[in-house]
Amino acid sequence: xxxxxxxxxxxxALSDVAPEADPATLRPDVSLRDQLDIDSMDLLNFxxxxxxxxxxxxxxxxxxxxxxxxxxxDYLVGKTAS
Amino acid sequence: xxxxxxxxxxxxxxxxxxxxxxTVARGDIIAVVHTDKADVEVEVFTNGVLERVLVxxxxxxxxxxxxxxxxxxxAPAAPPSxxxxxxxxxxxxxxxxxAHIAISPSARHLAEELGxxxxxxxxxxxxxxIQRKDVEAAAAAGEAAAAxxxAxxxAxxxxxxxxxxxxxxxxxxxxxxxxxxxxxxxxYLGQTIHMSNAIAWLAQENLRRPVPERxxxxxxxxxxxxxxxxxxxxxxxxxxxEELVLREDINVGVAIALRGGGLVAPAIHRTDQLSMDExxxxxxxxxxxxxxxxxxxxxxxxxxxxxxxxxxxxxxxVFGVIFPPQVAIVGFGTxxxxxxxxxxxxxxxxxVNASLSADHRVTDGHRASAFLAxxxxxxxxxxxx
Numbered sequence: 001x002x003x004x005x006x007x008x009x010x011x012x013a014l015s016d017v018a019p020e021a022d023p024a025t026l027r028p029d030v031s032l033r034d035q036l037d038i039d040s041m042d043l044l045n046f047x048x049x050x051x052x053x054x055x056x057x058x059x060x061x062x063x064x065x066x067x068x069x070x071x072x073x074d075y076l077v078g079k080t081a082s
Numbered sequence: 083x084x085x086x087x088x089x090x091x092x093x094x095x096x097x098x099x100x101x102x103x104x105t106v107a108r109g110d111i112i113a114v115v116h117t118d119k120a121d122v123e124v125e126v127f128t129n130g131v132l133e134r135v136l137v138x139x140x141x142x143x144x145x146x147x148x149x150x151x152x153x154x155x156x157a158p159a160a161p162p163s164x165x166x167x168x169x170x171x172x173x174x175x176x177x178x179x180x181a182h183i184a185i186s187p188s189a190r191h192l193a194e195e196l197g198x199x200x201x202x203x204x205x206x207x208x209x210x211x212i213q214r215k216d217v218e219a220a221a222a223a224g225e226a227a228a229a230x231x232x233a234x235x236x237a238x239x240x241x242x243x244x245x246x247x248x249x250x251x252x253x254x255x256x257x258x259x260x261x262x263x264x265x266x267x268x269x270y271l272g273q274t275i276h277m278s279n280a281i282a283w284l285a286q287e288n289l290r291r292p293v294p295e296r297x298x299x300x301x302x303x304x305x306x307x308x309x310x311x312x313x314x315x316x317x318x319x320x321x322x323x324e325e326l327v328l329r330e331d332i333n334v335g336v337a338i339a340l341r342g343g344g345l346v347a348p349a350i351h352r353t354d355q356l357s358m359d360e361x362x363x364x365x366x367x368x369x370x371x372x373x374x375x376x377x378x379x380x381x382x383x384x385x386x387x388x389x390x391x392x393x394x395x396x397x398x399x400v401f402g403v404i405f406p407p408q409v410a411i412v413g414f415g416t417x418x419x420x421x422x423x424x425x426x427x428x429x430x431x432x433x434v435n436a437s438l439s440a441d442h443r444v445t446d447g448h449r450a451s452a453f454l455a456x457x458x459x460x461x462x463x464x465x466x467x
Contacts, residue, residue, distance in 0.1 A: 020341060037341065039394050040298050041369050051293040060288055060296070 006054060006076045010069065013049030017042040028069040056080060083137075084124065084202065085145045086117050086382040090254070093117045094142045095149060100132045106152060111378065113149060118254035120346055121375040122382055127204055130154040148201040196221040222327050251344035262406050266321075267442040270401055273454040275461055277417060277432040283464035287358075299417065300391065301361045303434075303457075305467045307389055307412055308332050308354035310456035316445050317453055318386045320407040326444045335385025335405070336365065338372040346372050347388045347405060348381035358467065393417055399435045409441040410450075412457075 001009070011023040018036040026035060038046070047058050050072075056079045058066065066072045083093045094116040100106055111123040112132060135150045137143055193200050196217065203220045205212035262268075280302050288296045311318040311332050319328045333349035340346065350356070350364045371377055387408055392400050393416035400413025415435040422431035436457055440450045460467060 018341065039339070040300070041366065044296060044298060045366075045370075047296075048294050057293050060285065 001054065001080050003073065003077055006080065007069075007073050009053040010050065010072050010076065013046050013053060014069075016049050017045045026069055028073075031067045032069060032072070033067070050076065054080065083115065083143050083145050083147045083149060084379045084383060086115075086119070086122050086379060090117055090119075090145055092142050092144050095137045095139055096121060097139050098135055098150075099123075102132055102134050104132050106130060106132050114376075115379075118250040119344075120251075120372070120377055120382070123376060123378045124149070125378050125380055126152060128152060128154050130157070146199040146202075148199070193217045222322070223329075248343045251340075255344065258405060259403050262403050266404050266406060266409075268404060268439050269442050269447065269450070270437060270439050271447065271450050271454055272399055272435060272437045273451075273458060274420075274433050275436050275458045276422060277434050277461065280461045280464045281417070281432050295359065295362075297358060297362050298365070301358060301365055302461065302464060302467060303391070303414055304334055304336070304350065304353055304365065304389060305356075305358065305361055306457045306460040307387070308334050309460050309467065310453055311387065312354060313456045314445075314449055314453040316449065317410040317440065319409050319444065320386070321409055321441060321444060322407055326409070329386040331384070331386070333384045333386045335388040335408070336368060337388055337390035338369050341373055346377065346382075347385060347390075348372060348377050349385040351380070351384060387412065389414070391415075393434065400437055402437065402439045404439055404441060409444045410453075411439045413437040413439070 011026075014021065014026075014032070014036065015023060017038060021036050026032075032038065033043075036042075043063065047063075051057055054076055056076055058075075062075070066075055083095075086093070096114045096116050098113050100110065100112040106112060106126050107129050108127055110126050112126055113124040115122055115124055130152045133151045133153045137147065137149045143149075193203070193212075198217055198221050200212055200217070203212050203216050205216050277299075280299065284297060284299055284302065291297070311334075315328055316326065318332050319326050321327070331352055332354040333351050334353040335347040335349050337345050337347045348368055350361065350368060353361065356364060368377075368381070385405070385408060388402070388405050388411045390400055390402050390411060391414040393414055396416050398415040398418070400415055402411035402413045404411050413436070415437075417432055417434050419430050420433045422429045422433065436454055438450055438454055
């Protein structure tokens with residue numbers, strides 16, 4: 001998958017857990033939790049969405065590294081390239 | 083119109099999901115009603131045929147109003163009746179169709195005395211005929227809706243309009259919480275729970291599980307509460323009239339924050355009997371449906387205790403307000419690392435603050451602390467949950 005495709009997939013997964021959010025207004029360098037008011041259930045659903053759309057399993061130990069949209073996309077780009 | 087909250091007096095029938103003549107089975111969703119707190123799916127508790135509907139979509143009616151008549155399997159067809167209640171603004175008279183309900187005269191008299199709507203009672207007599215003992219059980223269990231209050235309802239909501247859901251929800255919460263603080267003599271206990279074992283167990287479990295089957299630590303807390311209630315059953319109860327009514331099923335209500343504000347606390351039925359996988363599935367499903375406004379009536383009426391967690395916002399301790407007619411609420415704060423002294427050594431351990439708000443009319447500090455201690459003990463052995 002290209003970076004753009006991954007970004008689109010991430011935004012789709014985010015829309016599923018926070019349908020009221022406007023992806024166009026998301027700041028890529030600001031905490032997703034803070035911008036979208038997501039909780040641990042939302043986070044789990046987001047990780048499941050990534051699993052289904054990008055086919056990457058994010059271990060719980062890596063959650064802390066995935067605070068912003070940029071961090072999530074960078075992480076997935078790295079995983080899909082390897 | 084079932085009562086779906088401590089201070090609900092009216093509801094609006096939004097839509098029928100079954101039509102007259104259709105077969106219905108126990109657990110089917112037949113209608114959606116709008117309340118101040120949520121849009122709720124109305125379940126049926128018997129098998130039969132939806133004979134006729136008595137309330138039209140859009141009509142706002144008092145709690146206790148008969149919405150429809152279901153002919154139970156094997157029962158004769160009822161005679162034709164009046165047209166359905168019109169949509170707003172006029173509210174139909176409640177429970178008029180009670181004349182078609184199979185109920186003994188003595189049971190009917192008792193139902194009137196106790197303010198229980200016969201339409202919401204499942205009869206145990208021949209052909210489903212309602213008997214005195216059914217009325218008594220319904221009154222005790224609170225399964226039947228109370229008769230509508232004599233006073234006119236407050237400013238009517240706008241029926242189908244949901245434009246101001248947040249304001250309506252705040253009104254409902256305000257009413258329930260004000261009643262709680264006015265009527266319930268709360269007392270509060272807190273305990274710090276060592277979570278090393280639980281967290282280690284959870285991490286190990288999630289390592290071996292596929293992503294969609296991972297568990298959240300919340301399910302450990304829910305299961306521990308449910309099992310602890312078996313040891314202190316007086317907290318798995320409701321306060322009705324002037325007495326404690328113990329509940330047999332343990333249905334833990336989960337406080338779920340809604341996106342955009344407000345909260346609901348629907349039940350996970352028989353929480354104590356669910357495996358971790360079943361509980362996680364039920365928890366996910368409940369949160370998803372709560373946030374899409376598609377809860378079921380029994381989930382709103384059946385909680386026997388509530389659990390709330392504000393840990394994700396960094397709160398260390400929660401002092402909850404009991405949701406009447408329940409008699410207790412458990413709160414959890416954030417999971418945080420703290421120094422912990424064990425056998426003369428200072429360790430760094432994950433801990434969580436658990437709190438209990440309990441009704442002093444029904445229990446005391448000694449029993450309440452036994453409940454918190456049981457939760458603590460159960461969480462030290464997560465394999466046993």
